[in-house]
Amino acid sequence: MAKQRLKPKLTREEMNNQYLNSIFEEFIAEKKALGREPDTLKAYQVTFNEFYKYFGERAEETGDIVASMFIEWTNSMKDRGLRPATINHHLMGMRTFMYWCMDEERQYIDRFKIRLVRVQDEMPKDYTLEEVKALLKSLIARKRKFPSGVAGPLVAL
Numbered sequence: 261m262a263k264q265r266l267k268p269k270l271t272r273e274e275m276n277n278q279y280l281n282s283i284f285e286e287f288i289a290e291k292k293a294l295g296r297e298p299d300t301l302k303a304y305q306v307t308f309n310e311f312y313k314y315f316g317e318r319a320e321e322t323g324d325i326v327a328s329m330f331i332e333w334t335n336s337m338k339d340r341g342l343r344p345a346t347i348n349h350h351l352m353g354m355r356t357f358m359y360w361c362m363d364e365e366r367q368y369i370d371r372f373k374i375r376l377v378r379v380q381d382e383m384p385k386d387y388t389l390e391e392v393k394a395l396l397k398s399l400i401a402r403k404r405k406f407p408s409g410v411a412g413p414l415v416a417l
Contacts, residue, residue: 307353327372344379
């Protein structure tokens with residue numbers, strides 16, 4: 261007796277007409293089952309919401325998603341004044357989801373690459389004397405919160 265498929269194989273066109281929201285829910289359910297941290301799942305959700313809020317109806321179905329959208333979204337985030345590290349955080353979250361969608365098994369989205377923005381190394385900030393005093397004061401206050409005999413964050417000054 262031949263094996264029956266539980267889920268019929270979708271045509272390429274049918275795969276491209278999946279609703280992005282429902283596909284994202286499937287992605288989150290799989291990541292949760294694989295034991296991803298709740299904070300990671302929340303970060304995926306926040307990033308997806310940002311992406312979906314920006315594109316709206318233009319990103320309702322998986323077939324609507326193209327590489328140029330990520331260039332547009334990146335430029336929009338830069339225009340809003342987001343730092344490169346924040347932009348990359350959003351891009352990495354969406355890249356994880358998009359590459360999951362592009363997986364050979366699923367093929368919800370045609371393959372493309374999502375590139376991160378270049379992050380320039382920032383020189384450390386010079387602190388004023390008042391800022392250093394405030395930092396030390398807060399560290400000393402934290403040390404006082406530890407029980408006696410237990411070394412706090414400041415072992416020696």
